[in-house]
Amino acid sequence: xxxxxxxxxxxxxxxxxxxxxxxxxxxxxxxxxxxxxxxxxxxxxxxxxxxxxxxxxxxxxxxxxxxxxxxxxxxxxxxxxxxxxxxxxxxxxxxxxxxxxxxxxxxxxxxxxxxxxxxxxxxxxxxxxxxxxxxxxxxxxxxxxxxxxxxxxxxxxxxxxxxxxxxxxxxxxxxxxxxxxxxxxxxxxxxxxxxxxxxxxxxxxxxxxxxxxxxxxxxxxxxxxxxxxxxxxxxxxxxxxxxxxxxxxxxxxxxxxxxxxxxxxxxxxxxxxxxxxxxxxxxxxxxxxxxxxxxxxxxxxxxxxxxxxxxxxxxxxxxxxxxxxxxxxxxxxxxxxxxxxxxxxxxx
Amino acid sequence: xxxxxxxxxxxxxxxxxxxxxxxxxxxxxxxxxxxxxxxxxxxxxxxxxxxxxxxxxxxxxxxxxxxxxxxxxxxxxxxxxxxxxxxxxxxxxxxxxxxxxxxxxxxxxxxxxxxxxxxxxxxxxxxxxxxxxxxxxxxxxxxxxxxxxxxxxxxxxxxxxxxxxxxxxxxxxxxxxxxxxxxxxxxxxxxxxxxxxxxxxxxxxxxxxxxxxxxxxxxxxxxxxxxxxxxxxxxxxxxxxxxxxxxxxxxxxxxxxxxxxxxxxxxxxx
Numbered sequence: 020x021x022x023x024x025x026x027x028x029x030x031x032x033x034x035x036x037x038x039x040x041x042x043x044x045x046x047x048x049x050x051x052x053x054x055x056x057x058x059x060x061x062x063x064x065x066x067x068x069x070x071x072x073x074x075x076x077x078x079x080x081x082x083x084x085x086x087x088x089x090x091x092x093x094x095x096x097x098x099x100x101x102x103x104x105x106x107x108x109x110x111x112x113x114x115x116x117x118x119x120x121x122x123x124x125x126x127x128x129x130x131x132x133x134x135x136x137x138x139x140x141x142x143x144x145x146x147x148x149x150x151x152x153x154x155x156x157x158x159x160x161x162x163x164x165x166x167x168x169x170x171x172x173x174x175x176x177x178x179x180x181x182x183x184x185x186x187x188x189x190x191x192x193x194x195x196x197x198x199x200x201x202x203x204x205x206x207x208x209x210x211x212x213x214x215x216x217x218x219x220x221x222x223x224x225x226x227x228x229x230x231x232x233x234x235x236x237x238x239x240x241x242x243x244x245x246x247x248x249x250x251x252x253x254x255x256x257x258x259x260x261x262x263x264x265x266x267x268x269x270x271x272x273x274x275x276x277x278x279x280x281x282x283x284x285x286x287x288x289x290x291x292x293x294x295x296x297x298x299x300x301x302x303x304x305x306x307x308x309x310x311x312x313x314x315x316x317x318x319x320x321x322x323x324x325x326x327x328x329x330x331x332x333x334x335x336x337x338x339x340x341x342x343x344x345x346x347x348x349x350x351x352x353x354x355x356x357x358x359x360x361x362x363x364x365x366x367x
Numbered sequence: 368x369x370x371x372x373x374x375x376x377x378x379x380x381x382x383x384x385x386x387x388x389x390x391x392x393x394x395x396x397x398x399x400x401x402x403x404x405x406x407x408x409x410x411x412x413x414x415x416x417x418x419x420x421x422x423x424x425x426x427x428x429x430x431x432x433x434x435x436x437x438x439x440x441x442x443x444x445x446x447x448x449x450x451x452x453x454x455x456x457x458x459x460x461x462x463x464x465x466x467x468x469x470x471x472x473x474x475x476x477x478x479x480x481x482x483x484x485x486x487x488x489x490x491x492x493x494x495x496x497x498x499x500x501x502x503x504x505x506x507x508x509x510x511x512x513x514x515x516x517x518x519x520x521x522x523x524x525x526x527x528x529x530x531x532x533x534x535x536x537x538x539x540x541x542x543x544x545x546x547x548x549x550x551x552x553x554x555x556x557x558x559x560x561x562x563x564x565x566x567x568x569x570x571x572x573x574x575x576x577x578x579x580x581x582x583x584x585x586x587x588x589x590x591x592x593x594x595x596x597x598x599x600x601x602x603x604x605x606x607x608x609x610x611x612x613x614x615x616x617x618x619x620x621x622x623x624x625x626x627x628x629x630x631x632x633x634x635x636x637x
Contacts, residue, residue, distance in 0.1 A: 028416070028491075028576055029576055035416050035575070036421060036575040038425070039428035126574060127578075240438055244435065244439055248393055
């Protein structure tokens with residue numbers, strides 16, 4: 020009975036701490052969806068692959084979206100002609116390298132500031148490296164889903180042809196995937212809109228920034244409620260898992276797993292993959308393991324989690340082919356493992 | 368997973384059906400969470416859940432959620448009452464989108480958890496959790512570092528956490544021998560200690576209940592510890608000695624006076 024009570028107290032404590040941050044994240048991403056035109060952003064991105072990857076990774080500071088919102092934005096970037104390095108860098112880093120996540124992580128780990136800064140630093144480093152590696156693939160199209168690839172008229176990374184290329188507008192209703200939003204594949208492999216929120220649907224139909232302000236605010240409200248509902252549900256499941264693990268699994272088991280420099284990292288990376296908790300609130304989840312797991316493994320969770328989780332695979336499949344996703348994750352996983360192992364062995 | 372085709376220009380009776388109730392469910396779920404957050408604030412139970420620095424976030428979130436549900440309710444009311452709003456309603460099949468959950472489940476889950484939260488009273492952790500999490504007299508390892516070291520504090524004014532921080536900075540127990548102690552906390556009976564010792568303990572919180580961890584100091588009693596059952600809140604006065612407990616030299620309070628006190632409103636130390 021006491022056990023149950025403790026688990027419930029833990030559960031509600033996690034929720035009460037995380038909900039304000041979820042709310043901030045959702046309001047921001049809804050506002051940016053309506054008020055920022057990413058076509059202008061693509062135009063100012065550097066063409067150098069390494070700088071492009073770095074710039075793409077830093078775009079998160081302008082688009083503070085968590086991993087639930089970054090795949091649609093990344094897809095819009097690709098369709099609008101952003102180089103591979105920019106898009107991949109954004110995809111991997113934006114959920115972590117943004118002010119809201121920084122604040123949430125600081126809230127949770129202000130007693131261990133190294134975790135906060137290493138989280139941001141490692142995410143930037145990994146995203147830049149992976150984005151750079153992907154930029155070696157001049158033509159992104161073989162890696163993309165056919166529907167996305169068709170919407171791009173010229174190979175990436177060939178400046179001569181880029182200038183003559185007709186800019187692709189996301190407003191053309193040629194393919195369903197050209198509309199913004201979040202997609203899943205159905206059984207026959209066709210993409211289907213996952214979050215055809217009023218706002219996102221309207222964004223695809225015509226440039227949202229030309230709509231009257233009243234309509235835009237109405238759509239923003241719809242989008243906020245929509246995302247709050249979806250991500251809130253995921254948050255509840257994540258908090259329930261965290262609370263149960265803490266109370267139900269014997270301490271000896273967790274300690275033996277959590278104190279090994281290698282096993283702890285592997286365990287937390289696996290957990291990051293399974294628990295699709297939003298990056299604005301995942302630091303609170305990690306915090307509940309702070310007393311039993313090594314710092315490196317907490318970092319692995321905080322860096323790797325936003326890059327990949329079960330829920331994201333569905334979203335990513337709407338943009339990339341399976342082969343590309345395997346490369347992406349394998350690279351990100353190895354880099355995360357390597358960097359956090361260094362932390363475990365040499366820093367803490 | 369299937370998706371229903373968008374109903375085109377649905378008659379009033381149809382759009383007042385499923386979509387309507389989904390919207391109501393959304394509004395209820397968001398409003399109930401707002402009420403729950405504000406209830407924790409008003410009843411003071413937020414003390415059990417959060418560090419005081421972050422309570423304002425939860426309180427503001429409570430108001431924002433209520434405002435959101437209110438705005439959404441007004442929007443819904445306009446749809447129901449105004450014919451002209453029909454054009455907007457046609458763009459409303461937002462319920463037929465894809466998500467991890469079947470339509471309505473997410474809102475239902477949010478609502479159910481919030482309603483349960485209104486019934487449930489969070490309890491501060493007690494000695495059982497402390498034993499399970501392992502009481503330490505150090506803040507080292509993976510734990511937080513001392514934030515301030517106030518050497519000016521005279522020994523009898525140090526709280527339990529002040530003592531732990533002091534010992535953390537300078538761990539040699541003999542240094543403190545003879546200093547006066549006057550600390551408050553709850554009682555733990557660690558099985559590895561003899562019957563005339565108990566541990567006086569407090570939980571430290573840095574963010575929320577998820578990261579609370581216990582700290583404590585052993586107390587040497589005149590008689591058996593069974594006079595002070597676990598979870599009793601005590602004020603312990605005495606002087607510092609060094610004992611060898613469980614094979615370790617350990618700063619210990621030689622109790623001269625033990626007084627039962629009320630459990631404080633705010634059970635954590637910071």
